[in-house]
Amino acid sequence: MKRHAIGAAAALALLFAATPAAADGAISIKNFDFAPMTLTVRAGETVTWRNDDEEPHTVVSLDGLFRSAAMDGGESFSFRFDKPGTYKYLCSIHPRMTGAIVVK
């Protein structure tokens, strides 16, 4: 399992500081939903989930590729997607919350 610490995400963010944040994927977790629920990125791009709820959430891929620790309100998790494909995930605390990353 690959795991990227928040520090690594911050370093990446600095690296791509010239690029608008929207170029890499950003997902807000708000009101018990992932927004957007499906996000399309290019291979090699990093997706960052930020928990904008007061309740903790996680992102856990169904195929075991990535698994965040608990993100409390205001915390983030990032993961770089190297290979094309569709990666479905859920919040392991609230499994009705689901999303997908499409990597082209």
Place this chain on the structure above:
Amino acid sequence: MTNSSRRDALKCLAFGGAGTLFALSGGVPVPMALAAAATQRTAPLKPFFVQISDSHIGFAKDANPDVKATLQRTIDIINALPERPSLVLHTGDITHLSKAQEFDAAQQLLSGLRVGELHATPGEHDVIDGVGQEFFSRFGKASNGRGYYSFDAAGVHFVALVNVMQFKAGGLGALGGDQLDWLAKDLAGVSASAPVVVFAHMPLWTIYEPWGWGTEDADRAMALLRRFGSVTVLNGHIHQIVQRTEGHIVFHTARSTAYPQPTAGDGPGPGPLKVAPERLAGMLGFSSLAISGRAAALEDSTLA
């Protein structure tokens, strides 16, 4: 139920405080307002058991900035009860984020309970790493690290179930085939006249599917429990009291010791509910269960 049998039942169902009693007469629980029984109090039912739930140690937001203090208050009230509980059940979400230091703090507080035994089953907040390493290293001994187990205490058959480790996308809680097979074998050796108490974190009946308040394969567990004359199902997870009676099975969810949650469907999701500070203690609490022969009594107490 005749008047005389109701009087007999009430004689052995005596509790302080407000709550709901279930008198099992011929195995059928009849909820009664406690007020109706208040004038006929005699000795408390023995033995009795206490359930605490959803302590969320580690939570520190507006809905309750000091969850350690409210758990401590819960423990103080339990320790001051006139009758010492035979054992205490914790129905999960002991911690908020499954962190070692949260478990350590919770254990330190819970060790102040003046009871012989504490039994715990995990909530989804206790197993965020997917395997429950911190939970099972502390509470896994009774079940060989599996989570589900049974034991007998004071003539009651207790069954701890785990419904927070088999989540599927979009789904409810789940027990899974292995656990259900184990349950069938476990119950096979128990007499139908023995009182059974089942405890698990998420409700073992569907209260509100859009918020995941239920267990998708709970029906299979209930099918195994239907032959018993007295079954009490104790859950947490929803931070408020909901109860239901189905045949000989009484379902009950306990209050949280940490913070309330909205009623089903009120708002975007089951997050912490912020209430005026003076209202908080009245929305937190614990439950007690007393069983004697055919009679079982559930009582809910608040921290107010």
